[in-house]
Amino acid sequence: MNIAVLSGKGGTGKTTISINLALALKANYIDCDVEEPNGFLFLKPIVDKTEKVMVEYPIIDKANCTSCGACVNACQFNALAKVKDEILLFSKLCHGCGACELACNYNAITYNKRQTGKIESGKVRNINCSRGILNVNEPMAVPVIRQLLKSISGGVNLIDCPPGTSCNVVNALKYASAAILVTEPSEFGLHDLKMAVGVVKMYNIPFGIVINKDDEKDNIIKRYCKEEKIKLLGTVPYSKNTAVLYSRGEILYDDPHHKVLFDELSKEVKEVISWN
Incomplete structure (x- = not known):
């Protein structure tokens, strides 16, 4: 099962949700944000395989x-x-x-x-990790994304998609059987979330929404989910502690408070998605 994690805009915390949810689900992690693949900065897998991407x-x-x-x-x-x-x-x-x-x-x-880029693979905490890296000054990320996802392994895979709704995201979604949309409670977050929802609906796959930096109020994202009858999988509250852990490059799932949040989120994901 391949679960795509995407966001309509950058900076919502898509990678933060991806890496910690991958640990909670014990899923393999694939970083398709090949222009800025920063998931390995937190997971720190031992890279044991590198392959070139040729065009x-x-x-x-x-x-x-x-x-x-x-x-x-x-x-x-x-x-x-x-x-x-x-x-x-x-x-x-x-x-x-x-x-x-x-x-x-x-x-x-x-x-x-x-050569237009490369693929790096490794392992950490008994999960496989891989990422694509686009060479500097290269304008097209799609060849790297395609090669990265063609070599995807079996089991449960969490695909950390590029931000936005461009062709990079569309090419990553082609390999997904379900999707998680990460957003934030702001006007910009809602605007770009709507575009991301439109893209996911084209593939007719189950999906739900996660609110990062949630204000714990009845905000515009929660109202949108109710109006559109979209499943709200969970929230990660806005807090100083979260920001401090992130700024240190630490994994939120290692913190007892955040572990509870992501374990609950993983349960919701299993309920919404046809878990197999």
Whole structure:
């Protein structure tokens, strides 16, 4: 079972909920926030495996190229451009679809591979942990996310999704059988939560909401859940103690008070999601 943890906006505490809930559920942890994968900063697994993420990009043989521009017209991602009598390549925009090679009638295009990121795997507290890391200056995270999730193991896996509702999140959700949406009780939190709910509903999978930094009042998120009949899985109250533990890089689940919170949350998750 793959459970995706996502949020409509950054800074809601998605990774905090993910790593502590993974420990409570004894689930494997997969960090798909490949641009800023910070889950390992808290879990501190011993990394015993690293693999490269390679992507394809076109190579133009200038001896065969006639600068006809057919490849430029075929490219839907603006990775190729014709400037006077020369074809320019922007390799980091290339999606490796192969359209330019098919469009070329002069056998002037072949493909090579380059590294765009890496996957790291390890273990801690009897759970498997893995994360994708996108190379600096790389604009596309999807290839790293796809390779990370294709090698996902069996059992229960908690997928720490990227923030927002972009194609990065959509590609992570493709592998999910259930979802947990993390939000905060603010106007911005509600606005982006609604977008995240819309994305999850497209996949027709069970989901529920967790409120982080909860003010313990009848706030706008709780009212939204009632109005939309969405299951509120639980809350993590706003407190100085939580902030202090987080700032120290400590795991909340190791604190007795927070352990009770996440154990209760894990029970709610098992009730809402068809636990198998």
